[in-house]
Every structure is written in C-alpha cells, then in structure tokens.
Amino acid sequence: KAGVTQTPRYLIKTRGQQVTLSCSPISGHRSVSWYQQTPGQGLQFLFEYFSETQRNKGNFPGRFSGRQFSNSRSEMNVSTLELGDSALYLCASSLDSVGADTQYFGPGTRLTVL
Amino acid sequence: AQSVTQLGSHVSVSEGALVLLRCNYSSSVPPYLFWYVQYPNQGLQLLLKYTSAATLVKGINGFEAEFKKSETSFHLTKPSAHMSDAAEYFCAVTPPGNTPLVFGKGTRLSVIA
Numbered sequence: 001k002a003g004v005t006q007t008p009r010y011l012i013k014t015r016g017q018q019v020t021l022s023c024s025p026i027s028g029h030r031s032v033s034w035y036q037q038t039p040g041q042g043l044q045f046l047f048e049y050f051s052e053t054q055r056n057k058g059n060f061p062g063r064f065s066g067r068q069f070s071n072s073r074s075e076m077n078v079s080t081l082e083l084g085d086s087a088l089y090l091c092a093s094s095l096d097s098v099g100a101d102t103q104y105f106g107p108g109t110r111l112t113v114l
Numbered sequence: 115a116q117s118v119t120q121l122g123s124h125v126s127v128s129e130g131a132l133v134l135l136r137c138n139y140s141s142s143v144p145p146y147l148f149w150y151v152q153y154p155n156q157g158l159q160l161l162l163k164y165t166s167a168a169t170l171v172k173g174i175n176g177f178e179a180e181f182k183k184s185e186t187s188f189h190l191t192k193p194s195a196h197m198s199d200a201a202e203y204f205c206a207v208t209p210p211g212n213t214p215l216v217f218g219k220g221t222r223l224s225v226i227a
Contacts, residue, residue: 004157033214043204043217056214090157098215099146099208100165105157 001026004093004106012112018079021109025072025093031055032074033098034066037088037108046089048098049074056098078111086113116141116207120218128226133192135221137179137205140186147188148206148215149179158204164188166210175199200225 005024013019025032033056034046045058049068066076072093078085088108094101121136139145146165150158162173169181179190188205202222206215 042219045214045216048212048214050212055212058214092158097212099210099213102160102163103215105150105159107155107157 004091004104006089006091006106006109008109009107010110010112012114013081014114015081015083017081018077019081019111020075020077021089021091021111023074023076023091023093023106025074025091026104029093029095029104030072031094031096031098031101032068032072033092033094033103034074034076035090035092036060037090038086043090046076050096081113083113086111116145116209116213116216118205118207118216118218120203120205120221122221123219124222124224126224126226127195129197130194133177133190133195133199133223135190135203135205135223137188137190137218138186139188139205139207141207141209143209144183145207145209147179147181148208149173149177149188149190150204150206150217152202152204152220154201161190161203195223195225197225197227199223 031050033048048056068074090108092103092105094103117140119138148163149161162171164181172178205218
C-alpha cells in the first residue's frame with residue numbers, strides 16, 4: 001500500500017500571501033489530521049477531518065483552515081502568512097479513531113515564510 | 115487535559131549501550147500512549163503503542179516500553195544502541211476515543227561509535 005503523500009514538499013512564500021497544502025491518505029483511511037512542527041513549540045495539533053467533517057480542532061487562529069474531500073484527500077490553507085508560520089506541516093491518516101488506530105504520517109511540507 | 119513530559123531534550127549513548135528515553139504523562143483517564151521516531155527530513159513513524167493490554171509493549175527495531183501507572187511513566191528502552199537509532203523520539207498521549215494526540219517536546223538521540 002502506498003503511504004501518506006504530501007505535496008508540495010517545500011514551499012517558500014512571503015508575508016501576507018496564502019498557501020494551500022495537500023495530503024493524500026493511505027487508501028481506506030477516513031481520518032486525516034494535520035500538525036505543525038516547529039523547533040520552539042514542537043508538534044502541535046491543527047485539526048482532524050473524518051468523512052469530510054472537521055471532528056477535532058486545535059488552538060490555532062482562523063487563518064488556518066482545512067477541508068476533506070469525498071476520497072478522503074485533505075487540504076489545509078493558511079491565509080495572510082506570518083513569519084511565525086514557517087514550519088514543517090505534517091499530515092497523518094488513520095482508519096477511523098485518532099486514538100486507538102495507528103496514525104501514519106507523511107513526510108511533511110516544509111513552509112518557509114520570508 | 116493530557117500532557118507529556120520528556121526528560122532530556124538530547125541523549126547521547128555509545129554504540130552497544132542501553133538506550134533509555136524518559137516519558138511521563140498526565141491524564142485524567144487511563145490513556146493510550148505512543149512512541150514515535152522521526153529521522154531527518156522525514157515524517158513520524160510509530161515505534162510502539164500502549165492501549166491498555168499488556169503493560170510491557172514491544173515495538174519495532176528492538177525497542178520496548180513499560181506502562182507504569184503508579185509512576186505515570188512510559189519510558190522507552192533498547193538494550194543495545196545502533197548507529198541507525200540516531201533520530202528524534204516523541205512520546206504522545208491521548209485518552210480513549212477520538213481525541214487528538216498530545217506530543218512531548220521530543221528527545222534527540224545521538225549514538226557515538
């Protein structure tokens with residue numbers, strides 16, 4: 001089975017721009033979660049989608065949004081980029097539950113905001 | 115609310131020596147506990163998880179962890195370190211149900227030849 005894929009792998013944007021990141025989960029997985037990883041804050045949960053509905057949400061401003069499509073693929077969008085948004089954004093998929101079911105992570109998208 | 119504390123942001127061991135990475139958690143209910151490993155420029159890979167079955171959990175690559183409720187700990191061990199074990203290790207906790215994982219800050223393991 002193919003693993004979780006994320007595109008693009010690297011992005012460079014400037015402040016004020018917006019960006020869309022894409023995640024394709026493992027076939028058959030219905031839950032997709034997004035995390036932000038930075039050296040200072042570590043891994044922080046952004047949101048989780050299950051069957052096209054946001055099921056969980058982390059403590060991030062409204063500039064961060066996401067969606068899930070009927071084929072379980074997910075996108076996250078960050079509007080009005082700030083320097084502090086520079087991070088590795090990780091997507092993870094699981095069969096159903098984000099707890100008991102193993103989450104499989106993609107390689108991440110490295111976003112640099114200049 | 116759940117939280118995870120990983121003692122030591124950086125641990126250095128000699129090749130062949132015991133690896134011990136510490137994780138303490140805080141949870142209001144019996145939790146699920148996880149250890150993940152991250153190699154440079156890669157995502158996270160699950161090493162092992164505890165979901166209220168056996169308290170000693172064996173994972174991949176020779177790693178294991180023991181759930182100790184009285185100490186609220188879930189330390190990761192490996193009897194003999196290999197150079198390929200050099201990576202960042204994350205402990206995570208979640209209560210049963212559809213609640214997101216809460217990760218510790220991570221411990222970077224260096225293995226010295």
